[in-house]
Amino acid sequence: MSDPSRGFWIDAARRLLRHRAAVVAGALIVLVTLLAAFGPAWSPHRFDAIDWENMGIAPGSTNAHWLGTDRLGRDLFVRTLQGVQISLQIGLLATLVSLCIGVAWGAIAGYVGGRLDEWMMRVVDVLYSLPYIFIVIILSTLFDRGNIQVLFLAIGAVGWLTMARIVRGQALSLRKREFIEAAIATGVSTPAIVWRHVVPNVVGPVIVYATLTIPQMILFESFLSFLGLGVQEPQASLGSLINEGAQEMESAAWLLLVPAAFLVTLLTCFNFLGDGLRDALDPREQ
Amino acid sequence: MLEIRDLKVWFDVREGFAKSRPLRAVDGVDLELRAGEALGIVGESGCGKSTLARAVLRLLPPTAGKILWLGRGIEALDAAAMRPLRRDLQIVFQDPLASLDPRMTVGEIVAEPLRVHEPGLDRTARGARVRAMLERVGLSADVIARYPHEFSGGQCQRIGIARAMVLQPKLLVCDEAVSALDVSIQAQIINLIADLKRDFGTGVLFVSHNLAVVRRLCDRVLVLYLGKPMETAPTAALFARPLHPYTRALLAAVPIPDPARQPARLAATLGGELPSPLDPPSGCVFRTRCPHAAAECAERAPDFRPPNSTALATQRVACHRLEEI
Numbered sequence: 001m002s003d004p005s006r007g008f009w010i011d012a013a014r015r016l017l018r019h020r021a022a023v024v025a026g027a028l029i030v031l032v033t034l035l036a037a038f039g040p041a042w043s044p045h046r047f048d049a050i051d052w053e054n055m056g057i058a059p060g061s062t063n064a065h066w067l068g069t070d071r072l073g074r075d076l077f078v079r080t081l082q083g084v085q086i087s088l089q090i091g092l093l094a095t096l097v098s099l100c101i102g103v104a105w106g107a108i109a110g111y112v113g114g115r116l117d118e119w120m121m122r123v124v125d126v127l128y129s130l131p132y133i134f135i136v137i138i139l140s141t142l143f144d145r146g147n148i149q150v151l152f153l154a155i156g157a158v159g160w161l162t163m164a165r166i167v168r169g170q171a172l173s174l175r176k177r178e179f180i181e182a183a184i185a186t187g188v189s190t191p192a193i194v195w196r197h198v199v200p201n202v203v204g205p206v207i208v209y210a211t212l213t214i215p216q217m218i219l220f221e222s223f224l225s226f227l228g229l230g231v232q233e234p235q236a237s238l239g240s241l242i243n244e245g246a247q248e249m250e251s252a253a254w255l256l257l258v259p260a261a262f263l264v265t266l267l268t269c270f271n272f273l274g275d276g277l278r279d280a281l282d283p284r285e286q
Numbered sequence: 287m288l289e290i291r292d293l294k295v296w297f298d299v300r301e302g303f304a305k306s307r308p309l310r311a312v313d314g315v316d317l318e319l320r321a322g323e324a325l326g327i328v329g330e331s332g333c334g335k336s337t338l339a340r341a342v343l344r345l346l347p348p349t350a351g352k353i354l355w356l357g358r359g360i361e362a363l364d365a366a367a368m369r370p371l372r373r374d375l376q377i378v379f380q381d382p383l384a385s386l387d388p389r390m391t392v393g394e395i396v397a398e399p400l401r402v403h404e405p406g407l408d409r410t411a412r413g414a415r416v417r418a419m420l421e422r423v424g425l426s427a428d429v430i431a432r433y434p435h436e437f438s439g440g441q442c443q444r445i446g447i448a449r450a451m452v453l454q455p456k457l458l459v460c461d462e463a464v465s466a467l468d469v470s471i472q473a474q475i476i477n478l479i480a481d482l483k484r485d486f487g488t489g490v491l492f493v494s495h496n497l498a499v500v501r502r503l504c505d506r507v508l509v510l511y512l513g514k515p516m517e518t519a520p521t522a523a524l525f526a527r528p529l530h531p532y533t534r535a536l537l538a539a540v541p542i543p544d545p546a547r548q549p550a551r552l553a554a555t556l557g558g559e560l561p562s563p564l565d566p567p568s569g570c571v572f573r574t575r576c577p578h579a580a581a582e583c584a585e586r587a588p589d590f591r592p593p594n595s596t597a598l599a600t601q602r603v604a605c606h607r608l609e610e611i
Contacts, residue, residue: 178385182449185343186399187372190365196398200389 012204015280022276025269032266036084045075047082048234059254068254070244074234080259083236084266090152090237091218097156099210102163107198109164110171112190121168124161132158136220140229148231152221159217166209170202204281211274215267222263238263287489288319288342288457293351293361295334295341295513299564310563311337313513314351316590321456324483324490326500326507326521328536330560334513335493336380339461342491343375344368356456373403376450378479380462382442386434393430396420396448403453419452420445423478440471444478451482458483459491464499472496476503497536501525509533512563512571515590519601529593529603531576531611532556570606578611 016022040047055073059066067077109120139154174180174197183193222239224230231237238259245256293315296308312334319325327335340346342353344360353361360371376399379385386395396416400407407415417427423444434442443463450458460479464472480503483490494500500507501521508518509532517530528534535556556575561567567574573583583606590604605611 178379178381179387181345182377182379182385182446183387183398185345185372185375185377186449187369187402188398189369189402192402196390197387201387203389 012280016276019276019279021272022280025272025276028265028269029273032084032262032269033088036081036088039081040078040085043075043078043081045078047078047236048074050074058252059258067258068252070255071248071252076255076258079236080238080241080262083238083241083259084262086148086231086235086237087218087221087239087263087266090148090221091214094152094156094159094217094221095210095213097153098160098163098213099206100160101157102160103167103199103202103206105160106164106167106169107171107194107202110168111175111194111198113172113175117168121165124164127158128161136224137229140224148221148235148237152217155217155220159213163206163209163213166205167202170205171198174198174201208274208278208281211270211277215270218263218270219267238266287321287356288317288491289352289354290315290317290342291352291354292316293338293341293353294349295337295346296349307564308349310334310513310566312341313566315508315510315513315515317508317515317518319457319489319491321489322483322487323506324480324492324504326504327491327493327510328495328497328500328507329510331495332560332563333510334563335495335510336461337513338510339377339459339491339493343372343377343459345377370403373399373453374456375459376453376455376457377459377461378443378446378450378463381466382439382446383434385446386442388434391431391433392420392425392437392445395434395445396430396452399449399453415452416448419448422482423448423451424474439467440475443467443471443475447475447478447482451486451488454486455488457489457491459493461493462495463492465494465496472499473502479503509536512561512566514571514587515602515604516572517601517603523598523600527598529598529601529608530572530605531578532572535575570604578607580607582606 045051051069051073053073054069055071057069057073059068059076067075067080069075070079105120105124109117135158136155143154171194180193180197183197188196218238221230221237222242225237225239226243228243231240233240241259242256242263245252245254245259249256293312294310295312296310298306299309300306315334315338317325327338329335337346341348344353344363348361351361352359355371355375360368363371386392390398393413393416396419397412400412400415404412413430416430420427420429425441425444425448429437429445434445437445446463458479463479464475467475476499479490479492482488483503490503492500492504504521506518506520507524509516509524509530511532517524517528517533519529524533525537528537558575561571561574567584569585570576570579570583570588573579576583586606588604588606590602592599592602593608
């Protein structure tokens with residue numbers, strides 16, 4: 001009883017801090033996020049302002065634009081930060097939506113079990129078999145094209161399926177545990193058991209999977225923007241910047257390389273962080 | 287207070303494509319528990335004692351029979367109708383750590399029954415009740431902010447008991463509540479349960495394979511074998527003059543310092559293995575291991591009855607040859 005630890009979360013945090021790659025990745029994510037959040041406001045340039053004197057300038061050739069400008073004379077550094085901002089927003093938003101639906105769906109199906117479980121998981125199976133990309137393309141034509149947040153709410157609402165399966169599996173095994181039986185014996189209602197006992201106990205795998213979903217969603221947004229279905233001009237996301245850059249990569253490679261470097265860094269960091277969290281939260285490691 | 291009549295709990299067991307067969311975990315048990323009384327339920331592993339305990343609390347659905355709680359049949363109530371009754375029906379489990387939610391603090395765990403059954407209580411009043419209960423079970427009140435995995439088995443069981451007793455229930459079911467603990471801790475926990483029973487007037491249904499523990503705590507004992515009652519008697523009478531051959535064998539096996547050797551010695555006393563509850567012997571289920579078995583025992587199950595001698599009227603025994611042996 002001399003152990004001053006305050007339980008699972010402190011231990012998990014300690015384990016995470018020992019995971020050097022995850023700590024570096026987490027710090028980088030925080031840094032890039034802060035940069036993306038405040039950088040564009042502090043910069044003398046606006047993401048859609050045209051500098052008529054400096055069009056298509058390479059990085060380093062002028063002090064006014066650190067990372068150069070695009071063909072229209074817009075500052076690439078600010079545009080990239082703006083792109084990171086939108087990509088992160090979309091990644092988080094879509095992940096949050098899939099998290100809420102997936103956890104609720106999986107926890108109820110897994111805990112209640114029986115016919116309800118059958119029925120709920122068949123719905124998931126059917127949705128799984130629908131071609132994801134077509135649905136998103138159809139959605140993106142239905143919604144106002146500029147309204148990317150609404151689109152990604154919709155993507156999140158389709159992307160919860162794997163989360164639901166993970167949580168259901170966890171809930172199924174929790175159902176047999178004695179502390180759940182104790183709660184039933186005490187007279188705790190089923191919704192309260194799901195909310196107070198099942199959900200907190202599946203949170204470990206859920207956090208890990210969510211961390212790994214964010215880069216997926218960012219990548220997916222980049223893919224859509226690359227196809228021209230995502231963010232519309234003059235707004236930029238990492239995907240649309242890479243798309244523009246790719247068209248000019250022979251003459252102005254920095255237009256491709258700068259946003260690509262940010263994207264790769266961000267995705268790598270999220271994957272490392274997810275990895276570290278999995279190690280820290282996996283109950284078998286305790 | 288609690289009365290059980292001819293309770294049966296069967297499970298369907300399916301082996302491959304074979305037709306499902308009933309596993310008769312509990313097969314016709316009668317018992318009665320008065321307010322403030324402690325009834326021990328003893329028997330070997332697999333005799334249905336834990337199933338019986340869970341069925342009484344409706345954690346398992348009974349197949350047949352009646353469960354009367356304060357005169358009201360509760361065997362067919364649905365989960366919602368059971369919920370208000372659970373205030374007075376609490377349970378302590380065998381594995382102390384597994385029965386506590388690892389993501390809740392001790393304070394939250396003990397407060398949960400109060401949240402459910404006394405929702406009107408404000409935070410401070412609830413906190414005070416929780417602290418008082420924790421102190422009552424021998425823990426200091428400052429454990430409320432800590433997590434179950436920080437405590438030893440005995441302390442976890444105290445937390446489990448605090449959770450079960452915080453509403454001052456009328457019935458406490460202990461399902462092998464001390465079996466997972468060290469022997470020295472067992473005594474402390476038994477004394478704690480005995481104190482709480484006396485102070486709160488709680489009836490206790492104490493399921494155990496450990497006769498010494500039952501003797502210390504219980505007023506009466508029910509001996510189960512293959513889901514059927516063999517003998518019931520006041521504790522003193524049962525230990526002084528066991529009437530059923532199975533009870534005698536159990537008692538012969540008891541005073542061994544090393545519990546690990548107990549099953550071996552019991553088998554030596556009785557001879558043979560416990561038959562499968564999927565395929566129980568005809569007539570008296572105990573006859574395959576009984577030294578006194580006769581032809582009659584294979585034909586017909588014995589009644590569960592008081593012996594003919596009036597001196598033994600407090601006991602009830604299921605044996606054809608009771609008067610001869």
